[in-house]
Amino acid sequence: MSTLPQIEPTGATGEVAELLAEVKKNMGAVPNLVKVMAGSPALLKGWLALSGALSDGVLAPAIRERLAIATAEFNSCEYCLSAHTYVAAKVAKVEATELEAARDAKSADPRAAALLALSDAIIRGHGKVDRTVLADARTAGVTDGEIIEIVGNLALNILTNYLNNVADTDNEWPLVKPRTHS
Incomplete structure (x- = not known):
């Protein structure tokens, strides 16, 4: 059992709901890691930005x-x-x-x-x-x-x-x- 809460998309509101909807749209589902990150919208936004930027980088x-x-x-x-x-x-x-x-x-x-x-x-x-x-x-x-x-x-x-x-x-x-x- 996770020691930090996992925020479900169905229970999310405001900015967190928007971020989780973006993840679901891009990934098809919201992994449990992202549900944990949703406890800090700042971290979730940072992770999404860095992972998105690196996915466009030179490494395959x-x-x-x-x-x-x-x-x-x-x-x-x-x-x-x-x-x-x-x-x-x-x-x-x-x-x-x-x-x-x-x-x-x-x-x-x-x-x-x-x-x-x-x-x-x-x-x-x-x-x-x-x-x-x-x-x-x-x-x-x-x-x-x-x-x-x-x-x-x-x-x-x-x-x-x-x-x-x-x-x-x-x-x-x-x-x-x-x-x-x-």
């Missing part, structure tokens, strides 16, 4: 989903790991072997592997990375724009990981349990 959906899986695994967020594994498989069409590898910030694809390795180094270093890590990423073809968006995706994913871990959000996704405990 399949990469963003793998980055989210790696971050959720690192932060032991069952909700996000479950949600992003489902979305990666069903929407972004990421193969099962790649879903499993993403949990360890790895990929058989060299480009995806470089992006995941950089993201992993950033999260493990709490934002501090050795210049050789950046040089290795650039040698693998990672652009400055991609480096910046990796940081943005980390911020977005850490936000949802932490909120779900604090709220113990009710998980409506097919369950994927984290292996690690950071």
Whole structure:
């Protein structure tokens, strides 16, 4: 049972009702995470803005989903790991072997592997990375724009990981349990 209330769209009023209606229109449903976020319209608006902006960025959906899986695994967020594994498989069409590898910030694809390795180094270093890590990423073809968006995706994913871990959000996704405990 969630430790923070989940605001149902049918009971929402004012700005919260408008935001939840926008989510339902864009996503087809209102995930429980969003229902928790609705407790703070400011946070919900910020999350919608950042996630929308990053979805228009240079990183492909399949990469963003793998980055989210790696971050959720690192932060032991069952909700996000479950949600992003489902979305990666069903929407972004990421193969099962790649879903499993993403949990360890790895990929058989060299480009995806470089992006995941950089993201992993950033999260493990709490934002501090050795210049050789950046040089290795650039040698693998990672652009400055991609480096910046990796940081943005980390911020977005850490936000949802932490909120779900604090709220113990009710998980409506097919369950994927984290292996690690950071």
